[in-house]
Amino acid sequence: MITGKNYIGNKLSAQGDIQHKTINPKLNKENPTPFFEATIKEIDEAVQLASEAFKKYRKVSGAQRANFLNAIADEILNLDQELIDIYTMETGLPEGRAIGERGRTIFQLRSFAELVSNEDWRENTIDEAIPDRKPLPKNDLRKTLIPLGPVVVFGASNFPLAYSTAGGDTASALASGCPVIIKAHEMHSGTSELVASAIIKAAEKTGMPNGVFSNLIGRGKIVGTALVNNPKVKAVGFTGSIAGGRALFNLASQREEPIPVFAEMGSINPVIITPKALNKRSEEIASTYANSITLGTGQFCTNPGLILTIDSDKTVNFINDLAKKTIAIEPQCMLHPNIKSGFDKNSTNITALSGIEVIGKAQDELKNNYAASQIVSVSGADFLANPKMHQEVFGPFSLVVKSKNEDELIKIINNLEGQLTGTIIAEEEEYSELENLVDALENRVGRIIFNGVPTGVEVCPSMQHGGPYPASTDSRFTAVGTNSIKRWVRPISYQSFPNTLLPKALQR
Structure with a gap:
């Protein structure tokens, strides 16, 4: 059931006075449910929750995160026809497209679950010590990838499922160990709330910390700007226009602590x-x-x-x-x-x-x-x-x-x-x-x-969905496929560490 409220972690919230309704483009009229746009207080609360959740979630095992992602997929399927109906009502797209995009969303979630079920994706490397090396001894060095922190994902206008609330950005960030705050796209606020409810149910069923996911509603620039400027946010995912992506990139680079914005923007292909x-x-x-x-x-x-x-x-x-x-x-x-x-x-x-x-x-x-x-x-x-x-x-x-x-x-x-x-x-x-x-x-x-067409983006490790600016803000990364998880992590080395203090995958 759609409430029109924000999810601040597992709590529904509607503290503000500003509301909007989505539009049925086929009928060219507003849909009935009013949606309450997030206030600055609600935004700060969601980010604070995500920051607290990160302390626990970053240490959740890959197998547990895989269970979480699979549970999200299951809960989205449990939404059944209600999700398909609100999707078509808010987009004008046919039911077949909604079902197909839901299937792709489920596949992405399960693909990332499989990826993180073991630690191979972290590209762990071990260089053992050589204490008697001449002229200088060699220290023991071990390297892995660790999550950045809370990630803000901006839902896309053209893919209400596969590039939005539980889409590739969210799935890959959650898989990496980063909590996610969604800024729902105002054109499909109802679709976003339904999917958010599925993510919250999955988090509760699998014992994930409260704040691992939030869903915020808002038109215009207020909500997005406040999220990107919050110092506890550590990365941004965006799919949309060059103007929108560049504005977020500029905001993030002007912070006291600049953060990466992974924006997939315009292309004429x-x-x-x-x-x-x-x-x-x-x-x-x-x-x-x-x-x-x-x-x-x-x-x-x-x-x-x-x-x-x-x-x-x-x-x-x-x-x-x-x-x-x-x-x-x-x-x-x-x-x-x-x-x-x-x-x-x-x-x-x-x-x-x-x-x-x-x-x-x-x-x-x-x-x-x-x-x-x-x-x-x-x-x-x-x-x-x-x-x-x-x-x-x-x-x-x-x-x-x-x-x-x-x-x-x-x-x-x-x-x-x-x-x-x-x-x-x-x-x-x-x-x-x-x-x-x-x-x-x-x-x-x-x-x-x-000898093909560019339309159609396969979800697989070899897919590169990104390119030189302005196609994306960083051509080294992809927004589609399991390698997109690399956007939300950074490398860290451990030198001469006691074995018991090392991450398990790096221990002797």
Whole structure:
């Protein structure tokens, strides 16, 4: 049952007077439950609880944390249809998407449970003493990874489950031994509260300290700013816009004790299609990418927003076919009126630029909050001359750039900002000719896809979901997969320590 209150540890709290309601974007009306936004007092109480909980939780065994994570998964499943209903009510997304995203969330939790069930993930190293080494003796040194402390996670607008309350950031932080305070995304406050109730039940059932998890509600900047500025918070996880991620990064770096902000931000995910690929399978590529561009109404951070080709008659035919196939796909509802407004504004800003040609646009007479997909085109020279064309349009929109030759195409890649992904569509007979292209992409992206689509992010150890700025704030880390746990820990060495004082995994 949704109460509209904050979770301060295992206590429901509604001390403030400011309230908001979520919106059903399909019906374009407010949902019934009012949500109480957290006060500064409640924020401080949640952080203090997390700080106290950390003293105990950091020493909880990996097996016990694994039990906790598996219990969270079980409790989320126990929410059953109630969770699916509130998810669809607050997002406009179909039930199938809700069920699929719930499944991914469960898989992530169980994957981290398996990871921390033993100590191998800590990358423990032992260098034993050599007391008789000449000219100087060698001390005994042992190194492991330890958790940073309370982590603040900002829920994402486009993934109410997999990137939010019990999503990858939360699962990985809890797995590492860090308490988590969620700043729930205001667009799905009800979904967040339900999932938070599951986490609290799991914590109580498995004997985790009170304060290991809190869920705070708030629009605007007040709650987020207060959390990041609190000196007891030791790290931040964020998925969202460049403006939002950069604002948090700046706040955290200006603290008396700066802390890391692991933000996954904007990306237009360039796709390079070679002339030979277009000659052989133009229609197939157009169909594949029309579906990828419109998948989830284009509301993915890996949406293919930029397609790079070399100009030719075949290229023009491909662009026209891509536009035809894209706008033929039935328009879908966007997550929120604000996201629809942002899509309209950003797509209009792009199409108003000199040199941009609108090749295809879905009908304008749509239901409220439904998006009119668009395919637009520009020359390579115009794209290079105007960085405003690099802007992400969050929705079913893609810009096709017609380069005059491969040299100009490589120059375009080299001049792009950092991206989450880059894709190459090519034929086997030209693999030996692609080295320069691969080299250019390696310096711009976190993941390179070959003959596929960037939409779809596998949860596994080899996944890299991050890239050079502004795709993320630290390209050395991933936000997806079990290696994302490395964001919430730091290395520590023990020199010449008594065996009984060492962590168990480092003892002789």
